[in-house]
Amino acid sequence: xxxxxxxxxxxxxxxxxxxxxxxSYCNQFAIAGxxxxxxxxxxxxxxxxxxxxxxxxxxxxxxxxxxxxxxxxLSEQEAFLQVAEPYVRSxxxxxxxxxxxxxxxxxxVLELLKAYRVVLIELGAQSLDDEILSRVGRGHxxxxxxxxxxxxxxxxxxxxxxxxxxxxxxxxxxxxxTAETIVELGASCTRIYPTLVxxxxxxAEQYRQGQYxxxxxxxxxxxxKDLYRYFVGHxxxxxxxxxxxxxxxxxxxxxxxxxxxxxxxxxxxxxxxxDCIAEAVAAHDGPVVVKVxxxxxxxxxxxxxxxxxxxxxxxxxxxx
Ligand code: SF4
Numbered sequence: 512x513x514x515x516x517x518x519x520x521x522x523x524x525x526x527x528x529x530x531x532x533x534x535s536y537c538n539q540f541a542i543a544g545x546x547x548x549x550x551x552x553x554x555x556x557x558x559x560x561x562x563x564x565x566x567x568x569x570x571x572x573x574x575x576x577x578x579x580x581x582x583x584x585l586s587e588q589e590a591f592l593q594v595a596e597p598y599v600r601s602x603x604x605x606x607x608x609x610x611x612x613x614x615x616x617x618x619x620v621l622e623l624l625k626a627y628r629v630v631l632i633e634l635g636a637q638s639l640d641d642e643i644l645s646r647v648g649r650g651h652x653x654x655x656x657x658x659x660x661x662x663x664x665x666x667x668x669x670x671x672x673x674x675x676x677x678x679x680x681x682x683x684x685x686x687x688x689t690a691e692t693i694v695e696l697g698a699s700c701t702r703i704y705p706t707l708v709x710x711x712x713x714x715a716e717q718y719r720q721g722q723y724x725x726x727x728x729x730x731x732x733x734x735x736k737d738l739y740r741y742f743v744g745h746x747x748x749x750x751x752x753x754x755x756x757x758x759x760x761x762x763x764x765x766x767x768x769x770x771x772x773x774x775x776x777x778x779x780x781x782x783x784x785x786d787c788i789a790e791a792v793a794a795h796d797g798p799v800v801v802k803v804x805x806x807x808x809x810x811x812x813x814x815x816x817x818x819x820x821x822x823x824x825x826x827x828x829x830x831x
Contacts, residue, residue: 519569521561523554524577535647535713536678536706551590558595562603573598575609582615585623592627599628606630614651616659621666632663633671638678638685639692646679660696672698676734677706677726683734690741700748703738705731707754707769715767731770735779752776780810785818792822802830
């Protein structure tokens with residue numbers, strides 16, 4: 512079987528550009544670890560430096576992350592797209608993607624993005640529960656997410672819908688309903704971010720005053736385990752689970768509390784494998800051999816060998 516080409520993304524962070532206000536949990540400057548909005552020339556330098564390190568056979572996308580790309584003036588959006596598009600035209604890059612807010616999708620915006628070969632639009636949906644959206648000051652409703660999703664898919668773009676877990680008012684049932692709606696709206700991909708209490712945010716204030724309690728790590732992993740199963744079962748690619756560990760998150764200088772872990776995804780996949788192994792162990796007496804695809808072996812053995820230690824009667828074998 513032909514090996515699939517590796518997928519790579521060149522991330523261009525545009526922190527909190529054009530956001531109408533700050534959502535209660537958000538401090539993009541801390542999270543992205545890059546306080547300044549780049550100029551188009553600086554964005555070009557970022558693209559060039561990443562391209563120099565890409566494997567020759569990689570499927571590469573340029574991704575504008577971090578703020579509300581389509582909330583910028585059309586001319587500003589175009590300035591960034593004009594930097595990125597020639598790389599697609601020349602074949603060095605396979606496409607452009609971006610993330611934005613659901614209330615910043617208009618026919619004019621979609622026309623511009625189409626002209627510049629954007630292939631994937633990711634919306635920060637965060638929760639598809641109106642009460643939660645209101646409590647965190649998102650400034651848009653579930654109906655707006657639905658409408659933007661419809662416009663994006665009807666215009667022929669791939670749709671991504673990002674979600675958060677553990678926002679004020681969230682429950683596991685509400686998180687699962689959000690996932691169901693993400694599938695229903697036709698998203699091809701998602702990202703799942705556990706809510707962290709980041710410094711200099713309204714949420715940090717609410718946390719200090721005892722009005723908000725984040726999920727603990729174990730609970731966040733358990734919720735994500737079920738979300739993972741659900742999305743995979745419905746053909747939705749999970750592009751990320753857990754925030755990218757910026758320097759401020761790693762050192763703990765930027766966040767106060769919440770389920771942060773450098774290997775969050777690994778913890779979730781470890782928990783999924785733990786459940787499978789527990790079933791196999793319960794069904795057999797004595798030693799058990801678990802056959803695992805090569806790319807899953809680290810998760811099967813578990814983060815810090817957690818599953819290997821928990822099930823000493825199990826031998827792990829790589830399939831094939
Ligand atoms: S829209 Fe996104 S980037 Fe802007 S403040 Fe809210 S969470 Fe932060």
